[in-house]
Amino acid sequence: MxxxxxxxxxxxxxxxxxxxxxxxxxxxxxxxxxxxxxxxxxxxxxxxxxxxxxxxxxxxxxxxxxxxxxxxxxxxxxxxxxxxxxxxxxxxWAEARPPSPEAAERFGHQLAAMHLAGADSFGAPRDGYIGPLPLDNAPHPEWPEFYATRRLEPFLRRAADRGALTPGDVREVEKVIGAVEELAGEPEPPARIHGDLWGGNVIWQDDGALLVDPAACGGHREADLAMLALFGLPHLDRVRDAYNEAAPLAAGWRGRIALHQLFPLLVHVCLFGAAYRTTAMDTARAALRGPL
Missing domain, CATH: 3.30.200.20 (Phosphorylase Kinase; domain 1)
Structure with missing residues (x-):
């Protein structure tokens, strides 16, 4: 067979x-x-x-x-x-439709509703995967500590172990890890996030979108929005504006985009090697500059 x-x-x-x-x-x-x-x-x-x-x-x-x-x-x-x-x-089976401004606005409202459903803590009751890589979801009550120890540190070590980052690169990302508490903005309750929300995991429909391939966990809602911006999404401004109407983002969110994008970029360094090194390091330096 x-x-x-x-x-x-x-x-x-x-x-x-x-x-x-x-x-x-x-x-x-x-x-x-x-x-x-x-x-x-x-x-x-x-x-x-x-x-x-x-x-x-x-x-x-x-x-x-x-x-x-x-x-x-x-x-x-x-x-x-x-x-x-x-x-x-x-x-x-979900047949993809051409993205439209109207579908983007609906998607922004959908995403806000999903995030606002919340989570018991940052993390999940079980470990997971992001792509083919294992993901430590051990729950934690505070997002900065969760992000540092469950997301940035493990993938920094993995990337360094495969030789895709230099010792200097590692030290640069370690600066971000050490400063997460002050870079994170005001505390927010855990949101119900997709966790791997690049544009390829969004299937456009006439009345919004469908999401596939999650790394679902309780997380920071800005993470999903930052990842949508990382590799581009049609009508992203419409999505974000509609989201902001339904669930206004905290002050300084634009300045935290790089902080949230650093994790998926480290994942890409782990998967694809030094091709993503420059982007990851530029993002680490942007994260350290903090909220605008």
Whole structure:
């Protein structure tokens, strides 16, 4: 049985739907993605690890539970989960629409509602992943300490260990880590954040957007907005303005964008090497300049 036949059978077993054919859409990190046609309704989307691959324990569990948690807020943009097991995740197929100003405004309101649903603490009840990299979600009551010890420090060490950062680079990021408390702005309660919200994880719809591939946790709401700005999003100003109407951002938020972007850039250094080094270091220096 080839991989497409195996995925077709597994999706049918997991969902109880009559899956008729899986179409391989290509690899994403260590897993592959599929569009699965069904005989009894719309197509499905599946992610699957290679057969027998045990390199990512809890990967799809963390993603499924994270999406479910994000979805427990009125009007949440998180895509619903249909089924999952250790090697497979099944979601509805979502056809992307052209982004429009109206959809961007709706998305801004959706994102604000999801954030305002809140979290019990910074972190999550379980560890997770960001892409293929493990993520320490051990809860903490204060965001600066959580961000320093669960996000910046582990990925700084990982990047340094793979030789993608110089000792001088490490010292520069350590300055940010040491100053997080004073750079963080006024304390905010933990928000219900996506955690990996670059534009590729936003699927535009006519009436807003759907979010996929989260690294969900209780976090700082500015982090999601900063990541949307990192690699660009159509109509970002409309999204942000609508968000600000529903959940006004704290004073100085623009000056904290670099602080929030440093974590995903360190993740990229860990994944892709020195190609992201210059951007990461420029961002570390911008973070140290603090709020405007």
């Amino acid at each position: 080839d991989s497409e036949e195996r995925i077709t059978a597994r999706v049918g077993e997991l969902t109880g739907r009559e899956a008729v054919r899986a179409h391989d859409l290509g690899a994403s990190h260590a897993w592959r993605t599929y569009r699965v046609d069904t005989a009894d309704g719309p197509p499905l989307f599946a992610k699957a690890l290679p057969e027998g691959d045990a390199s990512f324990p809890g990967l799809f569990r963390a993603e499924a539970l994270g999406l479910d948690w994000l979805g427990r807020s009125f009007g949440s943009p998180a895509v619903p989960v249909l089924a999952w097991d250790d090697a497979t995740l099944v979601l509805p």
